[in-house]
Structures are given as structure tokens and as C-alpha cells.
Amino acid sequence: MSKKNVTSRRAVIQASLGAGLGLAGLSSLFIAGGLRPKKEITPESEPIKEGDTFVIAQGPDKGKPVTLDTLPLGGPFVLAWPMDPKTKVVKSGERNNLSMIIRFNPDEYDAETKKNSDQGVIVYSAICTHLGCTVSDWLADQKIFLCPCHKGLYDPRQGAKVVGGPPPRPLPMLVTKVSGGKVVAGSGFLSPVGPVGALARNKAQV
Numbered sequence: 001m002s003k004k005n006v007t008s009r010r011a012v013i014q015a016s017l018g019a020g021l022g023l024a025g026l027s028s029l030f031i032a033g034g035l036r037p038k039k040e041i042t043p044e045s046e047p048i049k050e051g052d053t054f055v056i057a058q059g060p061d062k063g064k065p066v067t068l069d070t071l072p073l074g075g076p077f078v079l080a081w082p083m084d085p086k087t088k089v090v091k092s093g094e095r096n097n098l099s100m101i102i103r104f105n106p107d108e109y110d111a112e113t114k115k116n117s118d119q120g121v122i123v124y125s126a127i128c129t130h131l132g133c134t135v136s137d138w139l140a141d142q143k144i145f146l147c148p149c150h151k152g153l154y155d156p157r158q159g160a161k162v163v164g165g166p167p168p169r170p171l172p173m174l175v176t177k178v179s180g181g182k183v184v185a186g187s188g189f190l191s192p193v194g195p196v197g198a199l200a201r202n203k204a205q206v
Contacts (some may be wrong), residue, residue: 001109003149004147014107017154020038022112027178029094032075033185040091042093043084043087043089043091044089044091044092044094044201045091045093045094046084046089046091047091047094047096047097047188048082048091048097048099048174048185048189049082049185050175050185050186050187050188051067051085051087051184051185052073052082052083052091052184052185053082053083053085053182053183053184053185054066054080054081054082054083054099054101054123054176054182054183054184054185055080055081055083055090056070056080057079057080057081057092058079059109059130063090065182065183066078066080066101066177066182066183067070067181067182068103068119068121068181069181070101071101071102071103071121071183072103073103073104073105073120074103074104074105075102075103075104075140075143075156076102076138076140077100077101077102077124077138077145078100078101078102079098079099079100079126079136079154080098080099080100080101080123080183081097081098081099082097082099082185088129095127096125096193096194098125098126098127098134098172099123099124099125099126100123100124100125100126100135100145100156100171101121101122101123101176101183102121102122102123102124102156103119103120103121103138104120104122104143104156104157106119106120107123108156108157109122109157109158110159112159113156113157113158113159113173116127116173116174116175116176116186116190117176118177118178118186118189119178121176121178121183122156122173122174122176123174123176123183123185124145124154124156124160124171124172124173125171125172125173125189125193125194126171127152127171127194128147128149128150128152128167128171128192128195129162129167129169129171129194129195130147130149130150130152130165130166130167130168130172130195131149131150131169131195132194132195133147133148133149133150134147135147135152136148137155137169139153140174143155143156143157143162144156144164145171147165147167148178150165150166151164151165151166152164152165152166152167153165154167154170159173160172160173170191172189172190172192172193173189173190173191174186174187174188174189174190175187175190
């Protein structure tokens with residue numbers, strides 16, 4: 001066999017081995033992905049859905065329904081969890097369900113926020129779109145939400161538009177209804193909750 005033919009044969013074998021190893025590597029990735037446990041959805045961890053009511057998430061009134069009387073005009077906001085109105089299960093097992101509920105004079109809202117509010121009440125996600133911290137502070141003089149982790153600022157009168165700090169996008173809102181004085185979800189959140197893409201893998205838990 002000529003030297004040229006030996007070299008060619010060796011190249012074909014090496015290429016075949018490389019392809020085989022590559023396919024084996026991909027297969028192991030698919031297998032590993034298949035073995036990854038799926039997140040179990042329980043009644044407490046179901047996402048917010050249309051018709052859910054809200055209960056206060058913390059403080060002495062924890063567990064009580066969020067009503068118009070709960071919400072001072074012009075703020076501050078109330079942190080709340082959604083609750084299935086039929087089963088009375090509070091959906092506090094999924095952190096992304098944590099919500100902020102606030103009430104303004106409807107004329108203070110921009111057009112989109114006003115459209116999704118009812119009687120001046122609007123519901124936003126409480127999960128910062130930067131790194132997933134809880135937006136827990138209120139700047140009363142500016143009427144602005146503040147995320148304490150990295151000083152993200154959101155204006156609730158403009159669809160929780162980012163007005164300061166590093167968040168890349170507004171807080172998600174949902175269509176909000178008021179029925180019998182209680183705050184009710186008219187939809188799920190209208191955009192993804194919290195950080196998205198690569199940031200979601202490193203989101204803070206606060």
C-alpha cells in the first residue's frame with residue numbers, strides 16, 4: 001500500500017472516531033437533560049391565573065384579602081400572594097407569584113397602565129428584572145418602587161418603567177380587576193417575570 005493511501009486511510013479513521021466521540025458527547029448531554037428532574041407543580045406553586053384573588057403577604061394582616069380599603073390612594077403598595085378563590089389555596093409556593101398592588105387616581109397613569117387597571121388599582125410583579133431580588137421599598141416623595149439590592153427604580157404610573165438603576169426592562173403587570181371590593185387577577189403576568197436569559201441562572205434569592 002502506498003504511503004499516500006495509508007495517510008488517507010488514517011485520516012478517514014480519525015475523522016470517523018472524532019465524529020463518533022462527538023455524537024457520544026451529544027448523546028450524554030441529551031441523557032443528562034432527560035434525567036434532570038422536572039419541577040413539580042402543586043396547588044401552592046401554580047402560576048397566577050385569571051380569577052385569582054390576592055391576600056396580604058406579610059405583617060399583622062398577613063393572609064387577609066387585598067381590598068380597596070387596603071390600598072391608600074397614591075401608595076404605598078401592598079405585597080401580596082394570589083389565592084385560588086375556589087380552593088382558598090394561597091399560591092405562595094412559587095416566588096414568581098409575589099406581587100405588588102398599588103392604587104392611584106386613574107388619571108395619573110399612562111394609557112397602557114390605565115387600560116390594565118381598575119378603579120385605579122394595578123398589580124405588578126415584585127421580582128426585579130435585574131437579578132431577581134424582591135422589590136420591597138417605596139420612595140414616597142417620588143412615588144417610585146425601589147429594589148434595595150442594586151437600586152433599581154420603577155415608576156408604577158408608567159407601567160413600572162425603569163427610571164433608574166440597572167434593571168433592563170419594566171416590571172410585568174397583569175390585567176387587574178376589582179370585584180366586590182376585592183382585587184382580582186384579570187390575567188396572568190403580561191411579560192416574563194424576573195431576569196431572563198443568562199441572568200436567570202444566577203438570579204438572587206432575597
